[in-house]
Amino acid sequence: MSSDLKAYKVNFVKQNEKVNIENLDYDFWKKADCLTDFCSPWKTESFSKIEFRARWDLDFLYFNFQVYDSEIYIDRKDNSTDSICNSDRVELFFRKDEKLSPYYCLEMDVDTRILDFEAYPNWNFDYNWNWPKGHLEIFSFKNPNSFTVQGIISMASLKELNLIQDNTIEAGVYRAKFSQNENLEYEPTWISWINPKTEKPNFHIASSFGKFILEE
8 A cells, every 4th residue: 555645535424424325415525525636737728626525434435526517528429438438527446556457447427327447557448347236326417507426336346346455545536528629529638636747648557546545
């Protein structure tokens, strides 16, 4: 476990709190630390504010992305990998250690489509792999000024994949934003919690990960 990773504190859900998984409301999320220090090192243009929050209990890791952007681009030609990859989305990656052999990726859009896959170094992706069935669920909400993607991941699945060590999860938090260029083609802006310090956009590298500390 790397001790020098940038850290985000994940607050515990107390037993007396009411949890409605489909609609985790303001009172639930106000007890979470708010992560806002995202960056896009490969572009000089500004991007919409992103707020990420997470909490946990003995059953689930709860997560919430709120993105202050009303212009959402979704490629709806089908539900293929290419379609999701060409859409605005938020992403969570998890790894056992910095060797990235393997690590696990969740890419999620406002249509609640999930691209989940197992990955290895050098862009070696297994799209036939899926997060353990029944252990991941997401929901989305849109309003005039922002969109929200939130969900739950079972603690059992995180433990099964050996992703919790000493109450710490090594994770990456990202967003892909698609906008039209001068040729009216959609191209992405890549946004990350951690600056991986690469010449070209790359989330699939050890330096793009931080750590979630599960506070009790």
